[in-house]
Amino acid sequence: MTGAERDLRAFKFERILNQDTGRKTLNLLGTIDGKPAIITAEKTAFNAARAPLFVSPSDGLQSLTLLQKNDIYHWFLASIQQSTDDGDAAAKVNLIYPCTDVHIKKYSAQQIHMVVETPEVYQQYVTKYIEGKVAGGRLNWVYNILEHREESEKIVFEDGDKLMGFILLPDLKWDLVTLTALYLSAIVHRTDIRSIRDLTPDHIPFLRSIRSKILTAASERYSLAADQLKIYVHYQPSYYHFHLHVVHVSHDMGASATVGKAILLDEIIQTLEVMRLVGEKEMGYRDLEITYLLGEEHDLWRKIFEPLKEGRAPSI
Structure with missing residues (x-):
């Protein structure tokens, strides 16, 4: 585990600074070893190369739950199989540590x-x-x-x-x-x-x-x-x-x-x-x-x- 990853894992959550449900982003304020830190996270784009496997229960959609059905329209919730490599990660995470009051203001709603x-x-x-x-x-x-x-x-x-x-x-x-x-x-x-x-x-x-x-x-x-x-x-x-x-x-x-x-x-x-x-x-x-x-x-x-x-x- 790298020093940067150790810092990230040591993050202690304090509060949500902002979230954008449209752009699928989340900004969190916390501390690492007593110093203020900000984590920003966003959902990554779908990997088009895995499109043929999208509906596969082993390599694509998982835990499929039907929410509603109306005529030809269907709404589901599902988890998606993600690999651990950079090309198919589920989220991109940035860490600002130690952060300043300026950073906190910038990332706040x-x-x-x-x-x-x-x-x-x-x-x-x-x-x-x-x-x-x-x-x-x-x-x-x-x-x-x-x-x-x-x-x-x-x-x-x-x-x-x-x-x-x-x-x-x-x-x-x-x-x-x-x-x-x-x-x-x-x-x-x-x-x-x-x-x-x-x-x-x-x-x-x-x-x-x-x-x-x-x-x-x-x-x-x-x-x-x-x-x-x-x-x-x-x-x-x-x-x-x-x-x-x-x-x-x-x-x-x-x-x-x-x-x-x-x-x-x-x-x-x-x-x-x-x-x-x-x-x-x-x-x-x-x-x-x-x-x-x-x-x-x-x-x-x-x-x-x-x-x-x-x-x-x-x-x-």
């Missing part, structure tokens, strides 16, 4: 609000919030990847140029098996871009280069056409080092890819192109109003947007 971040709010308040999020080694796990100290065996593609380059690797949310659920992350080497707010028309060649190389590398590795992939960024992002999400177009990403969260890379490039053509000064995303979703547990809501909504001064 919460009321969502649509907020409008003006350039003034961004400059006066949000930049201070970002500074706090990049201080104190909070991005060490990103630098571990970029410097090949962690996850180097997972790299799908790397352009090592420190200005134009990036690393492409599978996201932890992907089971590494189901192609229609493909999910990759592209993390850039440069450190001067924290979010889309830092992008200007000068970054167009950089973004076009990344787009081309991601599509080529992912298409070649996974035998997918380029038009079967979508590339987007988040605002606000989960961490403030510029990175991109690459997913199969058929993959239902839920809130992660919804309007108010995800912005297509192509859209970003076109917006910057328009800025270059019509701007009377050097414009960038810092000059735009950006409307996005925030949960009530997010510090940006509690410290900035809720006070602004109520006519109070932000507390950041």
